[in-house]
Amino acid sequence: MPTITARSARPARSAVLTAAAVSAAALLAGCGEVTADAGAAGAAGPSASAGPCGAPPQGAAREGWVRNGVRILSVSDACAEFEVTNTGSEAADFSVLFEWTGADERMNTNPTGTVVAVPPGATARGRLDVGSGGPRGLASGQPIVPGVKITRVRSVPTAEAPSEGGPCPASGVRLYADRGDAAMGLRVVGLHLVNCGTAPVTLNGYPQVQALDEAHKPVDPLQVLKGGAAIATGTGADSPPQRIVLAPGEGAGSTVVWRNTDDASSEPVLAPYLRVRPTPDAAPVTVTPELDLGTTGRLGIGAWTRETTPS
Template sequence: MSASAVRPALVVTALAVTAAALLVGCSSSAPVVVSGPCGAAPTAPPTGWKRDGVRIVAVNDVCAEFEVTNGGSEAADFSVLFGWTGAGQRLDTNPTGTVTAVPPGATVRGRVEVGHPDPARSAASRPPLVPDVKISQVRSVPTAEAPAQDGPCPASGVRLYADQGDAAMGLRVVGLHLVNCGTSPVTVDGYPQVQALDEKHRPVDALQVLKGGAAIAANTGADTPPQQIVLATGEGVRSTVVWRNTNDDVAAAPVNAPYLRVRATPDAAPVMVTPELDLGTTGRIGVGAWAREGGPRS
């Protein structure tokens, strides 16, 4: 099968959470996972408990519960980043809660583990140290366009996802990865097609997309000559996306485009990744051609 045969696939993954430890007890031990509600809902929700269709329902010293309402017109996967309000007990790291395949108009509940109960405090009949959390960021992608790094192979037979990237001195480099997880060969040729989107998934039309990264920075890995590549099962390719977070025009507003809609080939189904393009006033990104990477992968 060629990449031109890739068609939309419904990507539904299990509810996933990223645990974080509080600055109480032994921070090196694993978080305690406890079933049941995460405390009682407050009469007056604190500042920061509601944002972009998401609200925190309850928090205790072990977990946080939250609700996500999909105000869009299609099923979507949501990623909710939690942070610290700056008062009281804080988090070691910022946990992320994820809910998937939320139908349009529906409200679903998620849960994220945030810390450790403190037995010493409980034994003394004192209140637990509850972190003062807030919703820092909400991101969503259509379920039909969700990236697939793990889990069952999508119906398209390929996985397409973005890595965590690298940032130094205002230069940003993020890798797009395409892996053939199906049973037939997949062919890519040249550059992926990309479209930057704002927080509401609207195209950022003023952005200039360059082939290669040389015009932005040297030695980024984005300047491999384009070529046709046939991927056997388990093989993968990478394209490098490069941009600068530079504000060189005091009269222009900085541009932030959280999302990038990617097509492996012009007629392939789109996949939406979230590289958080903080473009400053530069107005351009460089996209490298597909190049082989690594050995066989499942």
């Protein structure tokens, strides 16, 4: 899944994205990171060297080009430029899922663009570069001019963003969710914690979690169960709670379990976000497991267990 990241880090500068940076990032890792800065007045300045990717729409915006504070600016067969406006009260990281279709064929996976650390009230620009002649290329090698629309927008406070790499957060721990597994209505997602600091970290029992809806409001009613046996067995969420002391570099995991079962007794519950505290006094981290709880109203949480961390 091609992913391009833009970071708005210095509000005094205008947004600048370079095609060279995008290409270099994509070549280095398959998914890359470029930098964009939000303007001091809250709006990103013109992109000096990012494109354009194509002609902007004439007249009314095309269907699917504006959604939840995100707007597609231009698009071609090789890339798309978009902008994100943070209407919240704190800096936020945005993840935007695009549906990218061609005239004759469709990508196997739809790309995601991310823009991070957007200040409140600011607008920052991002660029999604998937390249022509890549996974969307025709057998003849000719590029396809795609149809693009925004299908989903997610945002988390920058201070609560999950972390898998890069500098160690101020909390001294990294916490993130994996992509999970789904089968026959059963959903299982892993939470992973790594002590990246210099002091031991003590875990005792279960992480504290709070499901949030698309507007970042707590889901109510919701029954949070300790362990997953009441929902399904064999999920890995039923180990007994224990006190774990993680030395620097060591990790632990927990498992989130739910069912997407709809018995028509009430409206299905969708909770994109899960706010997680590893311990009661820890700073929260917000992950995005896309909880489609159906009408069950129940979420199982496994106790922390030791995990082997990558070397």
